[in-house]
Amino acid sequence: MARHKGREQALQMLFQWDVRRTATETPDLEDVLNGYYGSLLVSEDAPNVEPRDPFAESLLRGVVADIVVIDEIIARHAANWKIPRMPVVDRNVLRIGIHEMMRTDTPAAVAIDEGLEIARRFSGEESVQFVNGVLDAAMRELKPKRQAPGPAITEV
Numbered sequence: 001m002a003r004h005k006g007r008e009q010a011l012q013m014l015f016q017w018d019v020r021r022t023a024t025e026t027p028d029l030e031d032v033l034n035g036y037y038g039s040l041l042v043s044e045d046a047p048n049v050e051p052r053d054p055f056a057e058s059l060l061r062g063v064v065a066d067i068v069v070i071d072e073i074i075a076r077h078a079a080n081w082k083i084p085r086m087p088v089v090d091r092n093v094l095r096i097g098i099h100e101m102m103r104t105d106t107p108a109a110v111a112i113d114e115g116l117e118i119a120r121r122f123s124g125e126e127s128v129q130f131v132n133g134v135l136d137a138a139m140r141e142l143k144p145k146r147q148a149p150g151p152a153i154t155e156v
Helices: 002-020 029-038 054-065 067-077 088-103 108-122 125-146
Strands: none
Touching (some): 002 029, 002 054, 002 088, 002 108, 054 067, 054 088, 088 125, 108 125
16 A cells, blocks of 8 residues: 555656646756645644655656656557647656556556556546556566566665
């Protein structure tokens, strides 16, 4: 459950990062992190701040670091969709799932299932079908590459 919550937090942070991006400027990740965690304050008198989640932050940093490669994979498998025209939630759910399949020890089936659950919660049923199709196609593309040695993020 902790990793599921971390994925949800990563999605919310990526949403902020993605919305703040422009053609000429990429937001500073520390600003995004501080803004996200700062928004969790209920009031100045009664802070309701959860500790920073290393897993969520590693997903955020990993997606941003690999954004070009991840978006190329999405573009190959999202028939008739340009990434900027996709709903922000959907494209960031896809980014997280693909990053997990590329760079972590999360089994691809788990990354897909988690993506579907998060899409169901934060988007709609049409999005769930779209996310499922793109992540499944990405998994088939990446599966041979997952066997190759390389850097991976271990369980947190």
